[in-house]
């Protein structure tokens with residue numbers, strides 16, 4: 001099977017079986033999504049959705065968050081991973097948003113990664129979800145699932161994964177493909193013991209069709 005055929009199969013399968021795929025984070029405007037994505041690093045969306053309603057109610061606009069102190073904000077996100085760092089990032093991000101970008105969430109990767117707490121993955125989420133621009137945000141799920149299926153080859157960094165996916169997918173599918181791969185990784189192609197027998201991609205999946213699974217998951221038995 002060629003790389004092109006593998007991509008075609010995977011994209012067709014997701015289009016058919018997951019026509020709607022969106023972020024599971026709750027938000028109502030670009031500022032809230034930016035806050036939620038910063039908070040979600042190495043934490044679950046479920047946890048973030050538990051803390052953001054009160055946070056957004058107290059700080060509905062970046063101008064208010066920018067003026068807040070560490071002691072004001074930290075209690076709202078105390079149950080989130082790395083709460084101390086994220087508190088500083090949120091306040092710093094809001095401050096720069098107000099003072100450098102007039103309170104408007106920027107629409108380019110270059111400007112977004114200037115903001116405290118915003119890396120390339122977060123920036124790609126914002127440009128694709130908020131601004132409908134082509135962008136592939138690579139998190140741990142996208143990285144793992146792409147490698148297992150064989151969409152990426154020898155990618156050792158998120159940037160390499162991003163570059164290979166962007167090079168091989170139609171631009172208009174990048175944003176939804178990001179969600180497809182995340183959701184597939186979250187519920188089917190999980191890190192430990194992927195649910196291969198339930199997976200509609202096993203026909204083309206390099207991992208499934210190799211002996212690797214016996215090493216990674218000795219409990220697995222081929223049917």
Ligand code: SF4
Nearest residue numbers: 189196199202205208
């Ligand atoms: S067949 Fe298994 S390893 Fe391959 S994508 Fe599906 S769940 Fe993941």
